[in-house]
Amino acid sequence: MAGRDPGRRGERRPAERLPIARVCVDLSNPHLNHAFDYLVPADLDEDAAPGVRVRVRFAGQHLDGFLLERVERSEVPPARLVWLERVVSPEPVFDREMAELTRTLADRYAGSHYDLLRLAVPPRHARVEREPVGEPAPDPAPPPGEAWDRYPLGGAFLEAVRGGRPARAVWQAMPGEDWPARLAELAAAAASTGRGALLVVPDYRDLRRVGQACASLMGPDVVATLSADLGPAKRYRQWLRVSRGQARVVVGTRAAALAPVRDPGLVAIWDDGDEEHAFPRVPYPHVREILTTRARVAGSSLLVGAFTRSVEAQLFVESGWAREIAPTREQVRVAAPRVDAAGDETQLARDPAARSARLPGIAFEAARAALSSGAPVLVQVPRRGYVPALACASCRAPARCRRCAGPLALPAGDDGTPLPPACRWCGSPEAGFRCVQCGSRRLRATVVGARRTAEELGRAFPGAVVRTSGGEEVLHDVPAGPALVVCTPGAEPVVPGGYGAALLLDGWALLGRPNLRAAEEALRRWFTAAALVRPAGEGGRVVVVADPGLSPVRALVRWAPAWHASRELAERRELGFPPTVRMCALDGGPAALAEMLDTLTLPPTAEVLGPVPVEPRGAPGPGAGGGDDAGGPRERVLLRVPVEHGRELVAAVAAATAVRSARKDTEVVRVRVDPPDPL
Structure with a gap:
């Protein structure tokens, strides 16, 4: 926040140590997608810790923000620095690992860092925050592993989780498998070593089954369930249990993919092909990509499980990035x-x-x-x-x-x-x-x-x-x-x-x-x-x-x-469709789309497919406004590059979006990286 009136600047003095706060501000403008420096006043020194919510002044407005870090000095001239206005709550809502993860995902999807942090941190509920803090749950006992031994490499994966060694696997569950119990056993193996576990499922029915399996095996105090359907107070209460280290195991829908699990030893996704795993909000990340990135950042084990197999999971196996856990043909026949x-x-x-x-x-x-x-x-x-x-x-x-x-x-x-x-x-x-x-x-x-x-x-x-x-x-x-x-x-x-x-x-x-x-x-x-x-x-x-x-x-x-x-x-490899290539879909009006393409500096290997007309997104209901689709026809352009040049493509699209934002172009061009269905 842009500080107090300059004439009152002398009334406040900066913190003696690390007086500069780097803040991710709630700004929708792509060209402002970076952290801003603010002076930390001495009276906020104790509360202004990395990971807290703050209020700042920016361009004459009071805006929300997240404090990313405290540093000794800023590249901004001292005369231009303004004060951090207020710490909304001293409760840290993310740590350095989560800041790195959300920044990486923002770059991966050509989105803003604040949008990813907003997906990770639920809205604050002040009354819940003031409730007494309970004691951390004790580590559960190591679970039995006989059921996983039925699978070739299943027992080895369980031992890797139990031993704290990072492993990556694609699990094809055998017919009739009690898969919630198997996931609970893996989570208990991670929790028994003092590490955390994160299990993400498509919907509330699966959440109910896996949550019950985990609670039966480890006790309810070890497990927290997270879902957007819980309601603001209950969801925030469960989220705080995880953030404060009271619950080691988290079971949830896509809203839990960025839960603040401490030192995760296992992250797992069930039925990754379900469309419910794709976030419908900008920048449209997918839970599978969030968890694969998280496993790399945290050094944890990763499991992608289902009765069937998505093409993305198959690519993990064929590329050697992950091992296959599947029943034998004899087991399937039985x-x-x-x-x-x-x-x-x-x-x-x-x-x-x-x-x-x-x-x-x-x-x-x-x-x-x-x-x-x-x-x-x-x-x-x-x-x-x-x-x-x-x-x-x-x-x-x-x-x-x-x-x-x-x-x-x-x-x-x-x-x-x-x-x-x-x-x-x-x-x-x-x-x-x-x-x-x-x-x-x-x-x-x-x-x-x-x-x-x-x-x-x-x-x-x-x-x-x-x-x-x-x-x-x-x-x-x-x-x-x-x-x-x-x-x-x-x-x-x-x-x-x-x-x-x-x-x-x-x-x-x-x-x-x-x-x-x-x-x-x-x-x-x-x-x-x-x-x-x-x-x-x-x-x-x-x-x-x-x-x-x-x-x-x-x-x-x-x-x-x-x-x-x-x-x-x-077939995807032959036709040049994801996941064998990286692709960006650009949707917008013909004039805005043409202007966006003129602004782009694409990698030499990029292909431009289109533009082609597209139907308006969604069907209008009674009294519905036009939204992004109002004002005439819309077109779509697909940008395609080999996988190794994907970062260059996304960076180019993000740069072009920032240029249009700085020019204050009013017509929106929607960007979606690796859309589930580019057709």
Whole structure:
């Protein structure tokens, strides 16, 4: 903060030792993305420690900031230095390691240091800060390692964590694995040596399971759970337990990736391919990249685990950067359910309609067998709702709203009965639909949702209990016993003893998305559901309704996620897509984008792809403003370089953004480094 009135300067004297504070100020201007020096007055000397929140004056405004360090002298002339106005709280909210990590990540993503610190530090809750400080929890006992010994190299990784030696591994969990318990064992191994552990999972359901597993193994005092869903006070209370060293083990969603774990001996991410691991806020970092960087900075072990494997994790393995922990083929054959694809040659010979039927005969057979044995059946449907997509019944053109051109859907009421068609964007009802292409007034379903599927299955299996999970009504678990559990991907409840069968419907809806990761994402969702099914030796069966000739379907049938990830990575390498290259996506208006490209000084190896028109980001709701997308068409440019020149590319984009900021260009050009889907 720009200090007090110069005429009152004599009323304050600087601190005798290290009188200069370097402050990261809350400034949105990219050309001001650096620390600023302030004089520390003697009365704030004790509280103005590195890592505290402060208030400063900048350009006539009072702004928030984080005090990065105290130094003896500044390069700024003494006459231009101004006073640090106030220490908001003497509570240190980050240390030198976190400052280095956030600075590194800001450079990695062409973002500002303050934006990364804001992701790392939750909003202050003064009342919670004043609560009594508890004692640090004792170190837990070393956990048993028999379960990890089942995996080749699994026991060696556990011993490395237990011995404080940094190790990096990509873990493919075997079918039916109690993965929360395995992560808890690794965390306990790190905590037993006096070091910390950080486990990051995609959503609150996984958080609940892993948190319970850690608390059961180590005791609740050792573990802190962090999630944006906790609420301000509870989240800050848990965060302070970690910052003050009271809790050694942290379990959380992406909000916990930058938690202030002291001396971490292990950082782990579960299901790194889940889109929930990508931050939706500038500068859009990914948890996997945060944790890999953190492992390097802290010298800790790193684990990337899932039932399937992302292309990024496969690159870690193929490059030798990380070792593979995976079950043998013999172990997979014993633990996995039987997987069939509706539509293979054998099934077509017995059931010619299997290729076009939504629920072919083989799926009915699997469901009947499981229900008759007293086991529940999991039915995975790609879309929630009743009929979430409609088209003209005559010409098959997508049905659109007359007001905002949004897609029409057929919702269901609270009692499950279908309601008139309505727009999924603005919510307006559309009782008088007329196709703009052919004039027809008839509608047909193009996608059937989970609620309609549950209704159909209830008629197909009279007397069977039907449960739904998805949207705002997600079930954590269901009791054992015969039942049909219809869910959307990611909302699969856990059942004691596993499901008797799983039906994976409408595979085309997942595989046909216009997305670079469509096949990878479909396979990830299928494996997540199939891993909940009993082994084939106990009658477990999975039926996927999709073309059996497609590589994701073949990978599921063979239970070979690494094989599919290797194929995907080879295709990315051939086509020049991340992670085999570094890429920046620039989105903006045509004039602003052209100006940005003129400003850029790119590496010689850089390729410029585009510009191409893009659809506005997100769909406007009632009364929504235009935001960044207002004011005309938008375009996208992709900048691509070999991996070894990635830093040069990001630095060039950051420099061009700073130049536009210094010129006070008003139109925003959004920068996204290594976007998950550049298409």
